[in-house]
Amino acid sequence: MVHFSFEDTPMAGLKVIHKTKLEDARGHFSRLFCEDEFEQLGWGDNIVQINHTLTQKKGTVRGLHFQKAPYAEIKIVNCLRGKIFDIAVDLRPESPTFLNWESCELSGENWRSFYIPEGFAHGFQTLTEDVEMLYFHNRAYHPEFEDGFHPQDGELAIKWPLEITELSDRDQKLGSVREFVSMVG
Numbered sequence: 001m002v003h004f005s006f007e008d009t010p011m012a013g014l015k016v017i018h019k020t021k022l023e024d025a026r027g028h029f030s031r032l033f034c035e036d037e038f039e040q041l042g043w044g045d046n047i048v049q050i051n052h053t054l055t056q057k058k059g060t061v062r063g064l065h066f067q068k069a070p071y072a073e074i075k076i077v078n079c080l081r082g083k084i085f086d087i088a089v090d091l092r093p094e095s096p097t098f099l100n101w102e103s104c105e106l107s108g109e110n111w112r113s114f115y116i117p118e119g120f121a122h123g124f125q126t127l128t129e130d131v132e133m134l135y136f137h138n139r140a141y142h143p144e145f146e147d148g149f150h151p152q153d154g155e156l157a158i159k160w161p162l163e164i165t166e167l168s169d170r171d172q173k174l175g176s177v178r179e180f181v182s183m184v185g
Contacts, residue, residue: 003031006041006115009104011090011097013117015041016104017076021111030111032078033136041115043074045138055082055131059165063123064089064156064174065148072118073139079106082131084124085161089149092119093184099177101158108132123151125160148174 007016022029033047055062064087067073077086089101104114105127116122124133151158151167155177 002037003034004037009102011088011100011102011120012095013042014088014090014102014120015115017113017115019111019113032113032134033076038076038115042117043138045074047136047138048140049137051135051137053131053133053135055126055133056129057166058126058129059162060126060131061123061151061160061164061167061171063087063148063171064121064151065123065146066091066121067139067142068145068147071139071142071145073137074118075114075116075122076136077106077114077116077122077124078134078136079108080132080134081108082126082128083107083109084126084131084133086114086124087122087158088114088116089121089123089156090119091121091180091184095119099156099181101156121149123148125162125164127161147180149177149180150174153177 003020005018019030084106086104086106087101090097092098106112106114153176
């Protein structure tokens with residue numbers, strides 16, 4: 001049985017994952033990860049870290065975050081409860097979609113996940129209260145290799161669906177896309 005279908009986005013490697021939901025009188029079952037099925041996406045590594053978040057306030061933005069080489073990571077983002085506007089920004093200088101962004105709505109009801117390959121920044125905005133998320137990573141977190149952009153950077157012009165109600169001090173201090181471009185040449 002196939003547990004997933006993978007939908008291409010305009011950005012090479014970035015995929016929307018549609019999970020198969022099996023239901024009966026007891027409830028439902030779905031698979032969040034399968035190494036055999038995800039190999040076709042280029043996963044190829046073990047899951048080395050799983051993060052779980054709860055964001056309580058609607059309109060909160062987290063991100064835009066990424067890890068630099070050699071700890072650039074692949075992420076699979078799942079929304080277990082609530083609804084989010086999930087964003088991936090292409091940071092690959094050789095890509096025709098360099099610095100473009102793509103969004104995907106994830107929720108506890110729509111059975112979608114976002115597959116974010118290496119070379120992308122990631123962030124999201126909560127569209128409901130009490131959003132619970134689960135992320136799978138193929139690399140461990142290394143704070144000295146972490147970086148990001150301010151989510152309201154004018155160069156990216158992300159159209160957040162709601163007014164931003166909450167943004168961490170850390171995310172408010174993130175650099176600009178212009179600084180990143182000057183570093184990558």
